[in-house]
Amino acid sequence: MHSATVWLSSLTLAAAGGWLAATVFSAPATSKEPRFPQLTMEQLSDLQKPLGEQIMKVSSVGIGGPYNPMIRSPVLGQRLYDLFYYLRWQTSVPTRLNEFAILIIGRQWRSQVEWFAHAPLAAKAGLPPDVIAELKAGNRPSKMADDEAVVYDFVTELTTTKKVSDETFARAKKIFNDQQIVDLTAVAGNYVMVAMILAMAEETVPPGKEEPFKVGEK
Structure with missing residues (x-):
């Protein structure tokens, strides 16, 4: 993976498992030893191997991202994997809006x-690139x-005020069905957990x- 094109391709492939496993071999945020050393398939226990095999089928780069810590709890990891799969590939929310919701959470958590x-x-x-850029800058x-504005306001309101106003819910109902x-x-809640x-x-x-x-940015 030596080019942006190949890297993006691997990201797309890895997404099939509910999460982009392209973060395997990622370094820890600090210079100290990693909190969860990267596991390999050979290191997995009998309880971990079935989940590891599922991950490897959809990831071109191994067990990375949250999978590395998750697989330490294999029963939970399997259930989360199944949830990720639904929320990435079977959700009723259009992909553009689903990814927007994920980015909103990613920005909140930096x-x-x-x-x-x-x-x-x-x-x-x-x-749109402008929407992504403004969100990354910390702005609405x-x-x-219209549908993007509803997603932004719905997700932001729910995660920051711990509720959804009647006005915002009514706007959402005009665009989305109950499911x-x-x-x-x-x-949104899933990617807070991630x-x-x-x-x-x-x-x-x-x-x-x-x-x-970057350090120092809002």
Whole structure:
């Protein structure tokens, strides 16, 4: 993976497992020893191997991202894997909006891995570059389509105020059906959890890649 094209291709392939496993071999956020040394298939226990095999079928680069810590708890890891799969590939929310919701959470958490992995996928799905850039800068994007504005306000309101106002919910109902509203809520909550796992494990972007969020930026 020596070019942006090949790297993006591997990201897309890895997404089939519910998460972009392209963060394997990622260095810890600090110079100390990694909190969760990278596991290989040969190191997995009998309880871990079935999940590891599923991950390897969809990942061209091995067991990375949150999979590395998750597989330490194989029963939980399997259930999360299945959830990730639904929320990435079977969700009722259109891909452009689903990826936008993930980016909103990634920006809130300043999650280097989430943003690095999902910004290219959001762009590929049709989310406008200006929307991505303004969100990355920490601003409410100024030129969103109606459905994008609903996703931004719904997800942001829910995660920051711990509720959804009647006005925002009514706007969502004009665009989404009941299943889509539930799925949108679930993908936002799921990627809060993913951001927590990544932060706890001190995962960062692959070696040689630039972190999206710089020290000192808001």
